[in-house]
Amino acid sequence: MVSKASDKPAIARLVAICHSHGLKRVLVSPGSRNAPLSLSFTEHGGFDVKVIPDERAAGFMALGMSQVDHVPTILLCTSGSAVLNYAPAVAEAFYQRIPLLVISADRPNEWVDQLEGQTMMQKGVLSNFVNKEFDLPQEPKDDVTLRYHDRLVNEAIAACFYPVLAPVHLNVHLREPLYGLSEMKEMPYVIQVHESPAALPCEKLIKELSEELNSYSKVMLLMGLHSPDEALKKVLEGLIEKGWVLLNESSSNLQGEKVISCIDRSLGALPAEAEMDFQPELIISFAGPLVSKKIKQRFRKNPPKAHWHIDAHQAHIDMFQCQTRALRFEPFEILKALNKVMVRGDGNFSAAWMNLKQKSAQRHERFVELCPWSDMRAYSEIFKNLKGEYKVQMANSAAVRYAQLYEHEHLEFYGNRGVSGIDGCSSTAVGMAHESDSPVVLLTGDMAFRYDVNAFWTKEIPSGLKCIVVNNGGGGIFRIIPGPKESGHLEDLFEAAMENSAKRVAEISGMPYLSAKNAEELNTALNTLFSDDKSMILEVFTPREENEKVLAKYFEALKK
C-alpha cells in the first residue's frame, strides 16, 4: 500500500521516522498550521490518531497513555498559544519521568514577532521540562538540509529516553499552502539508537549487530581524539587481527604497526585506479573530533553502506550524513562484545590498507630526506629528535596538521581539537607541564605563540616545558588550505604577516631562547633543548613562500 503524506518532504519524513522508532499514538489538537502534520499522521495508516480539541487535556491524556507502556505519545498542536497549554502536563511528565514527544507547528521564521496572528516566540517555551528541544530547519528541500532535519528528528525521539524518560519538544515552522498531499516516495534516513540502562550491551543487541556486521566483509574503525588507553588498545588490536582496518590520528594516542595513524599521508598514496579496493562497507566511528578533513570529504562524497557511531553520551554523530546506528555505550564495552561474535573480515581489504600504509611511509621517508629547508623539513627534523617519552601539545593549526604526517608510538599527543582555536595552545602546555611527570613539548607556530603570550605571565614557569615555535612569518596554514590564496587577500586578511619573533615572548617570560634557520642549526638547537630539564623556547625560522610549494611536492611524491 502506498500511503500519502504532506507534499512538504520534511513533514512526510518526520512522520515516517516516528513510525520507524515505534511511536504509534498521536493526539492531535486541530488547527490549520499543523495540517501538514495531522494529515500525514492520519494518512500514514500506522498511527492511532485521536482528535482532542483542548491541548491541556490532550497533554494529560498523553501522560496517562504513556504511563501504561513508557512509550512516548505524540502531541501535535497548531501555532500560537496552543503549545503553552501543554506546559502543565509536560511539567508533570518531566517529574514523573514519562516520555512525550511534543510537536508544535509554528509560523514561518520570517513572520515571528512581526505582529502576525497566532504567532509568538515558541522556541524554548517548554525548556525547563524537556530533555531536549529542537527548532527544526524550516521546510528543507536540498539533500544536506533534509538529512540534517532527519538526524534531528531521530535525535529528538532518542532524547525521550535519555538521560531519563522525559518529554522532548519539536518546533516545526511551516509556510502556506498547508493542505497539499502526495505519495510518499523515498524513505527518510532512520538512525537506530541502542542503549542499555546498565551501560552494557545486552545479548539481543549483540546478536542483531553481529548479524548485520557479518554481512559486511570490509569494516573500517575510525577513531578521533582520545587519551592513552591500554585496555581499548588491546580490544582494537583484536579487531584488526580479524581483518578490520583502524584509521586514527596522533591525538588518538594509539599507534602501532597495523594502525593507519597517518590518515592524510595514506590517503595521499591511494591509487586513483583502485579506489574501490579501499572503500569500506561499514564505518564504525568513536572518540572525539578528527583533524583530517580529507577523510570526512572522502566519505561524505562516497558514503559507506552503513555508519555506526559509538558514544556513551552523544551517539548521534552523523559524520558523513549516512549514519545508520547510534550506539550509546562505552566504545570499550561494545567493541569487546562485538569482537567475540564477529567473523573474519575480507583479507584483501585490510591487506590493501596495510600495503598503502607501508608504501606511503616509504615515499614519505624518501621525500623528507631530500627535502629543502621548509616547515616540512623542520617538522621532520623535530620529530626525529623527539626520542624521550614526551607529552606533545600540538598547537592549531599548522603544527597539528604537520604532526599528522609522522608516526611516533612512544609519544603522547594532545591538541586543543575540541574547538581548534589558536587562543590557548601555549597556556594548555604550561598547565600540563605543571602536572606532568614527563617533559611537555609544545609544537606551535608564530601566530599561535604570540596570541597566547600571557601563557608565560606567571611567577612560576614549570620545568620541563620545551616550546618549539616554527616561525613561517604568518599564518602559514592559510597557504596550505584551499580558499584564502584564491581570495586575493591572502597576505593582508589571512596570514597577517608581521614581524613577530618569539624572542620578544622569551624576553618578557624570562625563559632561555634558542633559534635555528636551517636543518643543521635546528639539530644543534634540539640537542641543547633536550639536554636538560630546563624550560626553553626554540624558534625555527622557515621560508614563508617556500613552505606551500614543498608541501604540494610532498603530496605529489606520495602518489608515486
Add this chain to the structure above:
Amino acid sequence: MVSKASDKPAIARLVAICHSHGLKRVLVSPGSRNAPLSLSFTEHGGFDVKVIPDERAAGFMALGMSQVDHVPTILLCTSGSAVLNYAPAVAEAFYQRIPLLVISADRPNEWVDQLEGQTMMQKGVLSNFVNKEFDLPQEPKDDVTLRYHDRLVNEAIAACFYPVLAPVHLNVHLREPLYGLSEMKEMPYVIQVHESPAALPCEKLIKELSEELNSYSKVMLLMGLHSPDEALKKVLEGLIEKGWVLLNESSSNLQGEKVISCIDRSLGALPAEAEMDFQPELIISFAGPLVSKKIKQRFRKNPPKAHWHIDAHQAHIDMFQCQTRALRFEPFEILKALNKVMVRGDGNFSAAWMNLKQKSAQRHERFVELCPWSDMRAYSEIFKNLKGEYKVQMANSAAVRYAQLYEHEHLEFYGNRGVSGIDGCSSTAVGMAHESDSPVVLLTGDMAFRYDVNAFWTKEIPSGLKCIVVNNGGGGIFRIIPGPKESGHLEDLFEAAMENSAKRVAEISGMPYLSAKNAEELNTALNTLFSDDKSMILEVFTPREENEKVLAKYFEALKK
C-alpha cells in the same frame, strides 16, 4: 592546625567542600571581589594555588592540568568581564570532555544592571559549554540557606563528572567588606557522590558502604512514586527480612504484610512517650516524590545520623537537609548488592514499626466502621468495593491524601504527583483507560473534576473508565491542611465553594451518571458502577463542614 578562612561562612564552607571532594588545584586571577575566595583557598593550606593574571591563559592552563589526571581544576576570577575570558578554554574543555570548576565572583544581586562598575549579568554566560551552572544564594547566614548553599556546591562538583566530564560554573555574589578572615569553626555538609560508568556499583564502593551500613542497626528505606516492579519488590523484601523497615505510599505500587504503606496512619499511632524507638539512624530514600508531609516534617525536625538518596540521574535529593551520600545508580542494582553484604539489623526497631503498623490498622478499622457520613466514610466504602485488579488514578489533593490511609495490594496506583496540580487528573485517567487492559478508576473531587471538564471533550470516551467524584462542595483539602482556615478567608479564597455538580460534566460528556448521598446509596451505586465495562460517573455528596471534624477525630482515634 586550625586554618583561617573568609568570615563569610558560605565562602569558608565552599572551600572546605571543594577540598573534601579531592579538588586541589586553584588558578586565581587577582581581583577584589573574589578576595574572600582567593584568601580562603590560600589560607586553607590544602590547595596548590597559582596566580595567573590573564583569565584566558588561566583557563587553558587549567585545561592542560586537568588533561593529566581528569580531576577538575578550579578557576577563580573577579566580577565583570573577567569570566568571559574563560569562555574559549571552557568551550575547548567541553568538547574535549575535561572537567573544570569555574568560580566567578559577582557583585551583589541588588547592584547588577544598575550602572555599577565591573558589574554585568554573569548568570548563564557559559551555559552552552557546561554540564550545569549555579547562581549561589547570596551570602547565606541562616542554617536552612547555608545547607541549601552547601548542597549546591556538592552538586556542582558532582556535575563536573556527569553525564560526561565537563566544566561547571558557580557564580558567587559577594557584598563588601571582602577581606575579613576568621577561624574555620564548623564543618560544612559534605555529600559524598558515588557513581560508576558501568552503572553497576563496584566492589570497593560496596565495601565502603557496607562498613558504614553495618555500624547502624536502625535503617529505614523510604520509597516514593514508582511503577509496579516485581524484581525491585523481591530485593526490598529481602532487606526487610534482615531487619530494615520500608515506608512507602500507595503510589509506590509495592505493598505487603511487612511494608508500612500508610505512612500518615502509622505515624498517627506513634506513642509520644516512645518516639525514639522509631527513629532510624540511616534513611535510604529512592524513587519519585512522596505525598506525606508528615514524614518530611518529622525527619527535618529530627534528622537521622545519615541519609542516602539513590537515583541513576539526579541523586542530590537532600530531602531532610542531612544527606550524606548521593548514590547515582539504579535502586535495584545497588540495593541488591547491599543485601548481599549487610548484617542483620536491630530486631527491636523493625518489630516496633511492625507493631505500630498493626495497631494503626486495627484502630483504623474500628474507626471507619462506626464513622458518620463524610469523605472519610465515603473513601472507606469505595476502597471496600475496589475488588478487581484496577488501575486507580488519584486526583489532587484530597483524593490522593485520603487514599494514603488505605492498603490495597491488588490495585495499581497512579497520581499526578510530579508537580501535584489539579489541572489534568481526569485527562490522565482518560488517556490511561485508552491504553489499559484493566479498568481505570478515577478518584477525584468536585473541583479537580470541573477544572478538567475537557478531559471528556472527545469523540471517543474509552470503555472501562470509572469516575468517582467525591463532592464535598469545594476544595475540601483546604479544610484539612493547616493554614487556610486560620487566614479568615477559607471559604472565599480557598474552598471556592460553588454549586458544582459533576452531573453537568456527565451531561456534556454523554456518560451515564450515578449519585449517592449516604453509605447505603454509595454501596448500591458502586455495585452498578462495577457491574460492567461501561464508562460512568458516580458522584458522592458529602457534608462540607463535617469532613474536617471526622478527619480530626480519626487522627485522635489512631492515638489510642
